[in-house]
Amino acid sequence: MAATADTLDVRGEFPVLERADLVYLDSGATSQKPRAVIEAMDDFTRHHNASVHRGVYPLAVEATDRFEAARSRAAAWLNAPARGTVFTKNASEAINLVAYAWGLDHVGEGDTIVVTEMEHHSNVVSWQLLARRVGATLAYVPIDDDGRLVLDELDRLLERGPKLVAVAHVSNVLGTINPVAEIVARARAAGAVTLVDGAQAVPQIPVDVGAIGADFYVWTAHKAYGPTGLGVLHGRPELLESMSPFLGGGHMIASVDEQTSTWADIPAKFEAGTSPIAEAVGMGAAVAWLQGIGMERVRAHEQDLVAYALERLAEIPGITLHGPRDPRDRGAVVSFALDYAHPHDVSEIVARRGVCVRAGHHCAQPLMRRLGVPATTRASFAVHNDRSDVDALVTALHDVHEVFG
Numbered sequence: 517m518a519a520t521a522d523t524l525d526v527r528g529e530f531p532v533l534e535r536a537d538l539v540y541l542d543s544g545a546t547s548q549k550p551r552a553v554i555e556a557m558d559d560f561t562r563h564h565n566a567s568v569h570r571g572v573y574p575l576a577v578e579a580t581d582r583f584e585a586a587r588s589r590a591a592a593w594l595n596a597p598a599r600g601t602v603f604t605k606n607a608s609e610a611i612n613l614v615a616y617a618w619g620l621d622h623v624g625e626g627d628t629i630v631v632t633e634m635e636h637h638s639n640v641v642s643w644q645l646l647a648r649r650v651g652a653t654l655a656y657v658p659i660d661d662d663g664r665l666v667l668d669e670l671d672r673l674l675e676r677g678p679k680l681v682a683v684a685h686v687s688n689v690l691g692t693i694n695p696v697a698e699i700v701a702r703a704r705a706a707g708a709v710t711l712v713d714g715a716q717a718v719p720q721i722p723v724d725v726g727a728i729g730a731d732f733y734v735w736t737a738h739k740a741y742g743p744t745g746l747g748v749l750h751g752r753p754e755l756l757e758s759m760s761p762f763l764g765g766g767h768m769i770a771s772v773d774e775q776t777s778t779w780a781d782i783p784a785k786f787e788a789g790t791s792p793i794a795e796a797v798g799m800g801a802a803v804a805w806l807q808g809i810g811m812e813r814v815r816a817h818e819q820d821l822v823a824y825a826l827e828r829l830a831e832i833p834g835i836t837l838h839g840p841r842d843p844r845d846r847g848a849v850v851s852f853a854l855d856y857a858h859p860h861d862v863s864e865i866v867a868r869r870g871v872c873v874r875a876g877h878h879c880a881q882p883l884m885r886r887l888g889v890p891a892t893t894r895a896s897f898a899v900h901n902d903r904s905d906v907d908a909l910v911t912a913l914h915d916v917h918e919v920f921g
């Protein structure tokens with residue numbers, strides 16, 4: 517039986533939600549943390565803290581075991597090899613790692629990098645920096661008026677023989693779930709390397725990195741009920757092995773002499789310096805916690821909530837809802853515009869009822885230009901939300917209509 521919006525009774529597991537009248541609808545920006553994650557990090561810091569991979573004394577072995585167990589758990593969860601699972605600072609750094617460590621050696625003068633109109637700046641600016649250095653250009657797969665990628669245009673761009681295709685799995689503004697396995701297959705057939713930005717997808721839908729088949733898949737722990745400070749790059753091991761390091765420092769070398777060095781095996785080659793150890797442990801706890809719920813249930817819950825939100829929001833006068841109309845084709849994000857109020861005013865007024873939504877360009881300015889708006893208001897949902905949170909948003913939006921409408 518499909519789970520419905522009110523079946524995941526987990527709100528009580530989030531300490532911050534004990535604050536009275538808090539309707540947190542900004543998990544797309546960063547998720548709240550369940551007690552299991554907070555306690556795992558606290559336990560690690562109190563009882564097991566040491567630098568990893570260096571010491572042979574028991575405390576260091578315990579720390580290393582816990583750190584590596586988090587890597588293995590995340591990799592197994594998403595069906596990716598642990599050897600190809602690299603820890604970074606966040607999703608942005610994971611994309612930059614690929615842009616520098618792979619891109620500088622493989623992208624050159626006159627080459628094309630294909631991205632889409634719905635990318636987060638992380639998946640645009642990182643490639644612009646590379647393109648500027650090497651003399652390449654970015655080309656954009658457009659979206660249609662329903663907020664979906666126009667795949668015929670992707671095919672036209674693939675005829676140019678791009679070096680790389682980089683695409684979001686789930687849009688952080690439109691919510692669109694992109695057919696990434698199909699896009700990766702087409703790009704690979706055209707000889708392009710592929711990167712999928714799974715920052716929004718991993719906390720929202722079941723993800724099978726192996727089945728998607730991308731060369732690189734990135735995500736970020738803080739949007740997936742884990743801590744800030746830890747991003748994840750799943751790379752195809754052969755590709756990672758062939759790449760130069762991104763950052764130099766301790767831990768990433770095999771040997772160092774006065775003029776040259778050789779590199780450690782992957783993933784260590786890409787993890788210079790002391791790692792975010794407690795953060796990795798927290799990420800592992802977040803993954804275990806999500807596994808306990810089951811991503812199919814998370815998805816069913818949030819899809820139902822988004823369907824309910826789309827239905828209820830339609831009753832607000834003068835509202836434009838962005839993104840696919842069909843909730844089956846979108847993740848847990850709903851962006852909208854009111855034709856009489858700026859998104860910043862909207863978010864300020866709904867905040868008076870404790871409703872936390874994000875207003876702005878959502879780090880997606882090319883998409884804002886495509887939509888013809890400077891900004892949108894975005895409500896994003898998580899496992900702890902239920903229909904009463906949608907009702908609270910709708911009530912608060914009626915306030916906005918009273919003030920500005």
Ligand SMILES: Cc1ncc(COP(=O)(O)O)c(C=O)c1O
Pocket residue numbers: 544545606607608609636638639684686687688713715716736747879
């Ligand atoms: C789709 C998408 N990609 C990338 C990012 C960047 O994530 P981070 O801030 O962890 O680098 C975000 C964050 O908003 C996002 O929504």
